[in-house]
Amino acid sequence: MPTKTHYRLPNSLRMGLLVAGLVGLLIGALAWFQVERERAADLEEMDRRAYVLTHQMAYSVQAALQLPDREAAAALSSSLEGYPPLLGLAVYRPDGHLLVAGKAVQEYTADLDKVVARALKEQKDITESTLTDQGRVYILASAIRAADGQPQGVLVVIQDMAQVDERVVSRRVRFGFWVSVVTLLLLTLVVTGAWLLYDRPLKRMTEWVRQLRGDDDEPELEPPAARLANENDRLANSLRTARSTQRAPAVPQTDRGWTRERLHTHIADHLHGRRLLVLSNREPYLHELQDGKTLLRTPAGGLVTALDPVLRASGGVWIAHGAGSADRMTADDQGRLAVPPDNPTYTLRRVWLSREEERGYYHGFANEGLWPLCHLAHERPVFRASNWEHYLRVNQRFAAAALEEVGTDPAVVLVQDYHLALVPRLLKDARPDLAVGLFWHIPWPNPEAFRICPWRAELLHGLLGADLIGFHLQQYCNNFLDTADRMTEARLDWDRLTVRSHDHVSRVRPFPIGVQPWSERQAPSGIRLAHQIDELRERYSLDGVRVAVGIDRIDYTKGLPERFRAVARFLEHYPRYRGQFTLVQLSTPSRTYLRRYRDHLNELESLVDTINWRFQTAAWKPIRFLVGDQDSATIHAFMRLAEIGIVSSLHDGMNLVAKEFVAARADLDGVLILSEFAGAARELSDALIFNPYDVDQFAETIQRALEMPPDERRERMKRMRRHVEEHNIYRWAADFLEALTADPDPASSTPDAA
Ligand code: GDG
Helix, strand or coil: CCCCCCCCCCHHHHHHHHHHHHHHHHHHHHHHHHHHHHHHHHHHHHHHHHHHHHHHHHHHHHHHHCCCHHHHHHHHHHHCECCCCEEEEEEECCCCCEEEECCHHHHHHHHHHHHHHHHHHHCCCEEEEEEECCEEEEEEEEEEECCCCCEEEEEEEEEECHHHHHHHHHHHHHHHHHHHHHHHHHHHHHHHHHHHHHHHHHHHHHHHHHHHCCCCCCCCCCCHHHHHHHHHHHHHHHHHHHHHHHHCCCCCCCCCCCCHHHHHHHHHHHHCCCEEEEECCCCCCEEEEECCEEEEECCCCHHHHHHHHHHHHHCCEEEEECCCCCHHHHCCCCCEEEECCCCCCEEEEEECCCHHHHHHHHHHHHHHHHHHHHCCCCCCCCCCHHHHHHHHHHHHHHHHHHHHHHCCCCEEEEEECHHHCCHHHHHHHHCCCCEEEEECCCCCCCHHHHCCCCCHHHHHHHHCCCCEEEECCHHHHHHHHHHHHHHCCCEEECCCCEEEECCEEEEEEECCCCCCCHHHCCCCCHHHHHHHHHHHHHHCCCCCCEEEEEEEECCHHHCHHHHHHHHHHHHHHCHHHCCCEEEEEEEECCCCCCHHHHHHHHHHHHHHHHHHHHHCCCCCCCEEEEECCCCHHHHHHHHHHCCEEEECCCCECCCHHHHHHHHHCCCCCCEEEEECCEHHHHCCCCCEEECCCCHHHHHHHHHHHHCCCHHHHHHHHHHHHHHHHHCCHHHHHHHHHHHHHCCCCHHHHCCCCC
């Protein structure tokens, strides 16, 4: 229902009217007071003149009053005339009858009788201003007495007040004019000033907020302040919704226990017979030739860890780059094979790329360009036109493979990550009926950072082909929406978090990724785990040593030099821990094709050597830097062996290791030290959150973790485990698929909905 909008005067006008009105009233009152004062002065002047006259005339009038009427009149008649404003004088006998009067005075005699009678009666001077038929006059009736005090008569002076009144009127007109001029001037000044300093900026801000909300066609019915308040409320609502989307679990709190089986049913319910396809650069199973034998490997990395359990639960096709040296040998002619090899549940379709394509698309555009572009880790992105060409072509190849797999069937397609940003548009252009979602596993930078990319428009166009675009955090969604808003013609709806471009609506939502329970990952427990831990302690000389563990791909975003330097600083500050504390760093090399990554590995090795050389003893090393692929059972055992898990990313979309560490601690022990720049820090607030750029703070955090009382460790770990268990990988997949397959918000999908 449309809300009724009342028109209110603009603030500037209201302010102007108030100020000018008050000042106008004040000046008006002062002017009035001044006119009255001047009138009083005029009257005083008349008074003074009349008294002077009576005094001058007193002697001759007294003498004349001794005479009979005729002589008296003759003696006085020449002195009774006046000139303006003096009308003249008149003399009365003590019985009140007129003895003689000036010519002009004779017209007023009827008006004088009463005043004369009073003067005679009260025997004193009476002054009065009276309105007569001829106009207003001033009268002084002065009682004349003989030397013995006997009343002798009355001398009357009468003056015309017309001039005084005229002067009052003209002064009022003059003052009225100036008061109006000043008031109007003030009104103009205040209104202009208030408009420039208040209403206009407010109006612009309102516009800005309105555009930010993605709503620019509302009629302007209210003044800016009211509209801004309105816009603020709406924006606050949007942000609240956004924040709650981020915080609130997508399923109610009580709805615990997402398992592989439950996901399986859930997916079946939501697919409605449609096929499920996953597209990613990295394949979940890779075959390599080693000494003439084919070896199966599961590549390390968050994406595979996250999605393999999903496809295992649902079945379907996973399309990925066949990167292993024995991949062609282990797949059929179309590059297909059933996986997992020991218990096949879905199809892996490998896409073959030439060396140049791999170099340009993967190493070049994706990892030298987009990766540093999206991570604020002070690494310069490199963009080359030839890499872009490969990126475009490989994206087309992936899209073509997906369309081939789908045939004419309806399907739901999950596109993964920054390697395949153009695929959603390519798929939707060919098959608008497909439900296409894209999950971006790394951060999305702010628009200023993103505009560095020369192909930013093409990337955004490609991404906005998706029906649903997911990020780990609301903050990345906001950055993406902001980028789309500034760099495309798309229309944004901040209330619904949607972007409309070319009549297609993309929803943008946060889906914080979770991890698979360790119980499903062939990680031993109980006695077997205890044995494994003992073995590891022995192998790496960790007996009697308190251990912290770090597990990362070797990548400059993971903050490994910072971690090693913090260990050195910690041992400097707390020498009692020398010989007592070791960091075990499990690191799998990645992207070693790129020089930056090889240099980074070398830098890390020499840093570890320097630190170890400085502190080590014959039996102890402060850092064990274990470079190479580890199986997940070893990762799990180290997570249980250690007292502390360290994640020190300089910027990280989520960071699965943090959640895996928590998930591994079924013993409710262990402390997680977590960088504030990892997405996981938003959820795992019971970790010790720190800034990895601050080496002293980092060192202090290690000390705090080592000395945390057991009860506190337990309580923190309990709360984190509850969260990680409830928000596991199955729930992430279920939420994403549910959002993708759900009917889009009808209001946001009708073409003319704002
Ligand atoms: C990207 C985003 C986001 C590590 N070494 C080995 C190994 N790993 C496993 C870990 C963990 C995974 O790799 C690493 O995941 P992360 O999340 O920590 O980091 P990225 O690879 O950068 O992942 C990240 C993720 O995507 C998911 O969206 O969280 O922010 O950057 O599972 O245990 N696994 C094996 N051997 C190793 O040596 N098998």
